[in-house]
Amino acid sequence: MQKALILIFSLASLCGCSTLAHKQEEPSNSLILAEPLAVPFQSEVELARLEEILSRADLNNDQRAQVFYRRGVVYDSVGLKALARRDFNRAVQLKPDMADAYNFIGIQAISAEEFEQAYEALDAAIELDPKHEYAYLNRGIALYYGDRPELAVKDLETFLSMQPSDPYRILWLYLAEQKADPAAAKARLAYNATRLQGDLWANQLVALYQGKESEEDFVEGLKKGVDSNRALAERLCEAYFYLGKLHQAKGDVGEAINFFKLSLTTNVQDFIEFRYARLELNRMRRELSHKAG
Structure with a gap:
């Protein structure tokens, strides 16, 4: 199996022209890269x-x-x-009556920021198959990016209820609730964290968002248990996306942009984190351009 290409480098080296309008902070951590898939x-x-x-x-x-x-x-x-x-x-x-195809049409529409088309497709998927778990996730994400966080919370609650111990489901619900009610989001995150089971590496994401694990320790732990470049790339795609969202919520625009870029360097095309890292970058660049103008 191809040995993972691990590069340690400064986050500041990834700063592009699009972020020059925003002052960059020197990062405290060295970061890991995988060879793009x-x-x-x-x-x-x-x-x-x-x-x-x-x-x-x-x-x-x-x-x-x-x-x-x-x-x-x-x-x-x-x-x-x-x-x-x-x-x-x-x-x-x-x-x-192909619910799975409507689900993918919805995903494609979210990536293109065509939210009305996304709602329509995902509504169809859920109407055809009310137990289609990922249609609830994707409609929740569409509503989240479409600035309807209260409705997003309802779908993401449904999605979490189907697997209450899934750390990714916990995080997406938190992201939506954070937009709708930050105080309630923090309390719900603490409660949902008690449902985590086993030693899934993604449980560390929840610990990171709770402030129970430092960013430095989190990044250092990303290499643990990884035995291939693919496994490393998939883990980094997820980790850097959620680090980007964490810094975005803190107002660290420059670092958030860099983490979304890092997620994209993995080239894990079929992960939702890869899809929405690009969407996040496009939105943040537009916002920076609007402020600069």
Whole structure:
């Protein structure tokens, strides 16, 4: 297995021209990088196979919709978002009751900040499958970024109720509640943290947000239990996104931007943290440009 490429460097070295208008603080930690993930050869093979299947004339509409959906998932996982969105739309045209495809259409719309389209698609996914866990997550995220935090909280509460010990679900609910009611968010985070189980590394994210673990210790712990570059890249994609959100909430705009950039360096295309790190950067750059203008 390819050895992880671990680079220790100063966060300040990542400061780009877009952040010069905001004073940068010297970071206290050295940070870790993984080698960015490449497109898996298996994905290329699968895309070729799916193309071959679609060329057959004997597929019925349901079968063709399933193949379009699967190809959309693969396109999405390798970063070909426009092609993925086209295939998801083709899938629901052929099979209008495909909740999974509507869920992905919603995700694509969030990334493009087309929130009304996201709500419509995710509403359809939930109407078709009321137990579709990730449709609640994604609609909650759409509402969060669409500046409807109170509604986002309701969906993210539903999502958390399906797996109360999941640290990621706890964090997304906290992020939405923090926008709606910061005091209540802090109290709920403390309560939800008592539900954490096992030794999942992501439990440390919750400890970090509670202030029970320092940022330095958190970053140092990111290497523990990692045995491949892929595992490291996936962990860093998540960790740096949530560090970006943490600094953003504190008003540390420069450091937040740098952490979102770090999340993107992993190239973990199919993680929500990767998707929304780019969205966060776009929004923060617009805000900085507006203030500068």
